[in-house]
Amino acid sequence: MNKKLLTTIGVAALLIGTAAMLEDKIKGIDLTAIDKNVNPGEDFYRYANGNWIANNPVPSTESRWSSFNIVSERNNETLRQILEEAAADVKSPAGSTKQKVGAFYRVYMDTLKRDQQGSTPVKPLLDKINSISSKSDLIKVVADLHKKGIRGFFNFYVSQDLKNSTSYIVYVSQGGLGLPDRDYYTKTDKKSEETRIAYLAHVTKMAELFGMSTEGFSATIMKIETDLANKSMTRTERRNQEKQYNKRSFNQFNTDYANLNFSNYCKLTEVAKFDSLIVSQPDFFSNLNNMIANYSLEDLKAYLKWSVMNTSAGYLGTAFEKQNFAFYGTALSGTKEQKPMWKRGINAANGIVGELLGQLFVEKSFSPESKKRVNEMVDNIMAAFKVRLTQLDWMSEPTRIKALEKLASFTKKFGYPDKWTDFSKLEIKEDSYIQNYFRAAEFGHRDMVSKLGKPIDKNRWGMFPQTVNAYYNPTLNEIVFPAAIMQPPFFDAQADDAVNYGSIGAVIGHELTHGFDDQGSKYGADGNLKSWWTPEDRKLFDAKTKKLVDQYNAFFVADSLHVNGELTLGENIADLGGLTIAYEAYKMHLIKHPSIIENGYTPEQRFFLGFAQVWKNTVRPEALRQLILTDPHSPGEFRVLGPLSNMPSFYEAFGVQKGQKMHKSEEERANIW
Numbered sequence: 001m002n003k004k005l006l007t008t009i010g011v012a013a014l015l016i017g018t019a020a021m022l023e024d025k026i027k028g029i030d031l032t033a034i035d036k037n038v039n040p041g042e043d044f045y046r047y048a049n050g051n052w053i054a055n056n057p058v059p060s061t062e063s064r065w066s067s068f069n070i071v072s073e074r075n076n077e078t079l080r081q082i083l084e085e086a087a088a089d090v091k092s093p094a095g096s097t098k099q100k101v102g103a104f105y106r107v108y109m110d111t112l113k114r115d116q117q118g119s120t121p122v123k124p125l126l127d128k129i130n131s132i133s134s135k136s137d138l139i140k141v142v143a144d145l146h147k148k149g150i151r152g153f154f155n156f157y158v159s160q161d162l163k164n165s166t167s168y169i170v171y172v173s174q175g176g177l178g179l180p181d182r183d184y185y186t187k188t189d190k191k192s193e194e195t196r197i198a199y200l201a202h203v204t205k206m207a208e209l210f211g212m213s214t215e216g217f218s219a220t221i222m223k224i225e226t227d228l229a230n231k232s233m234t235r236t237e238r239r240n241q242e243k244q245y246n247k248r249s250f251n252q253f254n255t256d257y258a259n260l261n262f263s264n265y266c267k268l269t270e271v272a273k274f275d276s277l278i279v280s281q282p283d284f285f286s287n288l289n290n291m292i293a294n295y296s297l298e299d300l301k302a303y304l305k306w307s308v309m310n311t312s313a314g315y316l317g318t319a320f321e322k323q324n325f326a327f328y329g330t331a332l333s334g335t336k337e338q339k340p341m342w343k344r345g346i347n348a349a350n351g352i353v354g355e356l357l358g359q360l361f362v363e364k365s366f367s368p369e370s371k372k373r374v375n376e377m378v379d380n381i382m383a384a385f386k387v388r389l390t391q392l393d394w395m396s397e398p399t400r401i402k403a404l405e406k407l408a409s410f411t412k413k414f415g416y417p418d419k420w421t422d423f424s425k426l427e428i429k430e431d432s433y434i435q436n437y438f439r440a441a442e443f444g445h446r447d448m449v450s451k452l453g454k455p456i457d458k459n460r461w462g463m464f465p466q467t468v469n470a471y472y473n474p475t476l477n478e479i480v481f482p483a484a485i486m487q488p489p490f491f492d493a494q495a496d497d498a499v500n501y502g503s504i505g506a507v508i509g510h511e512l513t514h515g516f517d518d519q520g521s522k523y524g525a526d527g528n529l530k531s532w533w534t535p536e537d538r539k540l541f542d543a544k545t546k547k548l549v550d551q552y553n554a555f556f557v558a559d560s561l562h563v564n565g566e567l568t569l570g571e572n573i574a575d576l577g578g579l580t581i582a583y584e585a586y587k588m589h590l591i592k593h594p595s596i597i598e599n600g601y602t603p604e605q606r607f608f609l610g611f612a613q614v615w616k617n618t619v620r621p622e623a624l625r626q627l628i629l630t631d632p633h634s635p636g637e638f639r640v641l642g643p644l645s646n647m648p649s650f651y652e653a654f655g656v657q658k659g660q661k662m663h664k665s666e667e668e669r670a671n672i673w
């Protein structure tokens with residue numbers, strides 16, 4: 001006990017001794033965020049961010065607040081300017097990007113008109129459902145709804161074939177739920193029961209707003225959705241793509257699930273003839289097939305009406321939007337009040353004309369210099385990864401050769417697409433907000449199904465340039481960094497190199513490691529889902545990742561609520577690997593560009609501080625609960641504590657000693673990539 005106390009004081013003194021200099025700035029690190037009362041060896045997340053956390057409660061219009069929000073806020077100013085300028089310019093040439101974006105925003109902002117319209121824009125759809133007279137006709141409406149972006153019963157999409165990455169294939173998967181996850185229907189704890197009661201009340205209130213009879217309505221919806229949920233895979237199960245790769249012939253699917261009338265669905269959704277498809281969850285479709293037989297036509301129609309109401313509520317007048325927010329914003333995420341109109345307008349524009357808005361965004365907010373610098377960092381981090389792969393002591397040569405081959409074949413994208421999608425066939429009109437949503441959804445649907453039979457379009461991006469995020473796509477073996485993430489605090493051309501390596505460097509390492517996490521490692525260099533590991537190496541890898549599963553399962557956020565170590569495994573592997581590789585890359589960089597102590601912090605310490613400050617966040621308990629249940633990422637706090645507590649280089653940098661919370665014995669530590 002005494003020894004521990006001494007250690008604590010020892011380290012703290014080292015830092016307090018330099019307090020006078022803390023007035024200075026290390027470019028890229030927020031020194032005022034640091035809580036010097038916390039010992040870095042006990043809780044590095046709170047050491048690096050404690051003061052920031054205390055001074056930054058979640059704003060009333062948000063469910064959480066983090067670095068990502070701060071960058072988004074900055075971008076929002078730019079996006080607002082673009083939208084307002086485009087909306088004010090009524091003379092933009094018809095069909096131009098500016099005309100589409102401008103018309104969209106004008107119609108969105110006209111709440112007077114939206115309120116006058118009430119639910120009339122969706123009345124034709126509801127009438128169509130009312131007029132269904134037989135179960136075989138149900139699919140006609142489902143097809144129409146799906147094209148318009150209204151989900152119901154199941155999902156249909158066209159994407160790269162996981163086992164033949166040079167072609168596209170049709171996928172059908174589970175879907176049709178109004179709550180965020182199947183667990184919301186199946187869990188029996190008090191909080192889950194309360195949420196279901198709130199959902200029932202919400203469905204009833206919506207029925208009132210739409211002027212419908214409420215009798216038995218919400219109970220029917222709950223019964224049908226619970227039935228769908230019971231045969232849905234959990235999020236953890238869905239991480240395993242091999243289990244969901246169930247190839248069926250078109251004819252077989254039609255025979256096995258005859259009540260779906262799938263061939264009719266394909267005709268009506270304008271899908272060209274195809275021979276086979278992937279059924280992600282066969283049990284779900286067997287159940288759905290039975291449900292269509294067993295439920296009354298009236299009940300199934302009620303469910304489809306709810307699908308229309310629930311999707312459209314956010315696109316109609318104020319009363320609908322408010323009720324929608326009361327449930328999804330407040331009850332589920334704890335957000336106290338709606339964002340101002342213009343910010344909601346940005347979200348709406350991202351959802352409907354996102355790539356068009358992105359074209360205008362990069363004209364105003366993109367630095368080729370940042371792109372060049374980040375690209376160089378990617379090269380350095382890949383070089384460090386290569387060295388590590390060559391030196392890994394647990395991997396045999398045959399697997400190592402394949403791993404190196406995969407690393408060498410990564411492709412990378414920065415900023416925005418080289419070639420934008422052709423939106424000439426998308427019309428944005430002045431009639432109503434929701435009609436624009438429907439038109440954009442139909443455009444997206446036709447664009448998607450038109451890919452069938454064509455070669456893979458490698459230019460496509462899975463994120464908009466204005467999105468503060470990055471991703472790894474296993475079927476193209478590519479890492480992608482939108483323009484918006486190449487900004488402070490993730491990347492700052494003026495910042496200390498140590499900080500850039502700890503922030504965007506760790507992000508780059510994270511995306512690269514996704515190619516080698518528990519799922520990404522099942523894809524080869526060519527993007528195909530296939531094993532390239534020796535069975536022995538796979539066993540060793542699984543044993544190493546099991547340590548991480550157990551570690552994260554032990555991170556509690558409330559009484560019985562803890563991080564789901566299995567659901568978050570891929571992200572946790574990527575966090576640990578990414579930081580480890582970024583650190584190695586920084587050490588290599590330091591050899592060529594030596595650095596000195598600044599404000600009392602060594603270059604290594606600044607690297608870890610830069611990393612930990614990226615993940616600072618505050619979050620409402622309701623939102624945290626939702627994140628734990630649905631998000632494959634661990635909460636920010638554990639994205640810091642998890643990786644660092646496994647890294648001896650971190651112990652060394654901050655003098656972390658045995659007995660302190662951030663310290664693990666060699667046995668307990670996970671060391672994978």
Ligand SMILES: [Zn+2]
Nearest residue numbers: 510514571574
């Ligand atoms: Zn990730």
